[in-house]
Amino acid sequence: MAASTITQNAVKALLYEVTTCPKPGLVDPVDPGSHKDMDVFTFIDSSLSLEPYFTFCEQAGSAFNGSDLRELFEKLRPRGIQAEKEMLAATHGINTHKGAIFSLGIFVGAEAYVQKHPDQDVFAVIRQMCRGLVKHDLGKASAAPTAGEKQYRKYGLGGARAMAEAGYPIIEDVALPFLAKSTGTTNQRLLDTLMKIATQAADSTLIKRAGSVTVVKWAQEQAQHFLDLGGAKSQAGMAFLAELNVTFKEKNYSLGGCADLLISTIFLALERGIL
Template sequence: MNTLAHANPHIARRVDSARLGRLAIASLHAELACAPKPGLVTPFDSGSHDDMDAGTFLRSLFALRHYFTAIASAGADDAPFAALRAHGLAAEHAMLRATGGINTHRGAIFSLGLLVAAAARCRRQQGHAAPAAQVCLAVQHWADDFAAAPLDASSPGQRARLHHGVPGVREQAAAGYPVLRDLAVPTLRHALHSGLPRDAALCQTLMQLVAQVDDLNLLHRGGADGLAWAQQQARSFLAGGGAFTPGWQARLHALGEGFVARRLSPGGSADLLACAWFLLQQEGA
């Protein structure tokens, strides 16, 4: 932090908010750039998607570039959830305008937005970056409010959640994101500390998520059978050593052909992967 920012707490908060906003966008870009990812959009292919490609995602990220800074500022100011929700709704409209109505980042707008706000609020209270697990738990500060906020019952994710009786992103957030605290962040941290390059560590973490999460995108596209098939494929990849073994990219690419043939896409897991990367990066920022 520069001297001026250190001397003026308002400037310091703006600097921190801008830094967290950039980290959030960079985390979503890291998820996009990571390859191979079964069924998901990468810079090299569109996976199981006919209506979007990497360019669609980049237009969305450009449209969202101010959202994460704004919601970080709101979190640092201890704004009520209504203010955070207003930022999220405006971001969703900006995304849809940029993509021609295609939903690229709705889940990330909610989950990553809450985590960015929580990280900023922790920094304001403590004067330094908080550990990833603490940031996840800090989201519970707004739990009563977002649990009571209106839901879009027509969205594919909500329809799948209700039909299959599995928790969605709101339930995960209200619980302090245990899937991030107990699975994604520890997996990613271990992979990086073990010397895996970023993309390998991200792919390893993604497949752990696919193996263990009831991904609403998989349920929407493939039903319970599609989810079970995807989870079994991910478990087989991990049982064979995952990204820690030579030739893992070819194995994961071949596995991805099966996802594409079945039109399966673990988009919920991809959102959680971006959140996990953000949580680790903000610890050192």
């Protein structure tokens, strides 16, 4: 049976993001960036493996009729852990989409819920779904802390979880309006939107790889400089982006979190006919 529109747009969003080129440090069709263990084909395999997961998230969102939306998030989470395993089976053990399984799964569930409850707003629904998430996940010590858990202890940054609990303000207030107003080819619009996200995000993948939080301000300044030069539609912008890609690869930097935020932005843009 063909997947529904929501699920198709989720998979499409993953494929649009990896196709966008050239992204600094990230995997795209001509360059795996700072990710030597994967390439665009790994991302295609990973994206298609996640279709049953998005179908689940969509059905769960569509069927949910309770009064406490945290219960919807609690339904998605164990299925998300299974989806991580399915991704790793499809990629022979490589983490291509861990962050996207988390954030896009939330968006798919929320969007399906909103389609059944059209008086509600998707970002407000996400805020209700993820209420208390940072305290719940990061408020206790863990035996084998992840990068996100370590950064919470060291810098007080809540990473992907804090972004979800706040209802993704970077997407609602910055990325989606920016993409809606953007012009040019799809690739130019998506590159500019990625860099717009990078002017504001505190990306836990970047912090982990740099081993320092000061990298955040540096990366935000680089992204702003690219946009100030005229972005993807300008020769100066594209020349600067090529230099930035070299710097990212030399330093083994990656904007994995920004890529995930772009993926969810693309998903909503497809849902709303902006792309």
